[in-house]
Amino acid sequence: MATASVRIVRIYLREGEHLLSKLLKFLHExxxxxxxxxxxxxxxxxxxxxxxxxxxxxxSLDLPLIVEFYDRPDRIEAVMDKLTHRLVLAHVVSWDATVHVSP
Incomplete structure (x- = not known):
């Protein structure tokens, strides 16, 4: 099984902040x-x-949301630079990890 280095980012939100759809659109599209x-x-x-x-x-639900995403460390750095200029995100954590990929 092959491995690759990735960086994981976890963003803590609340439903009441109404940032989820903007964040998902940015990360996906x-x-x-x-x-x-x-x-x-x-x-x-x-x-x-x-x-x-x-x-x-x-x-009136205002529950916690966690948005977690990953990619190569260099890609994550570029994504976070753009993301922090677009949205105000108060609670963001990240860490390096290893992804195991099947051949």
């Missing part, structure tokens, strides 16, 4: 990164200290 996954949390909080949670009585 404009930058064509290797892979993207969006996760929807059931609870979370950030530096503002306000807990965002799903409950039956809460009809």
């Amino acid at each position: 404009e930058e064509k990164v290797a892979g993207v996954t969006v996760l929807r949390g059931i609870a979370g909080f950030s530096t503002d200290g306000k807990i965002h949670t799903a409950s039956l009585v809460d009809l």
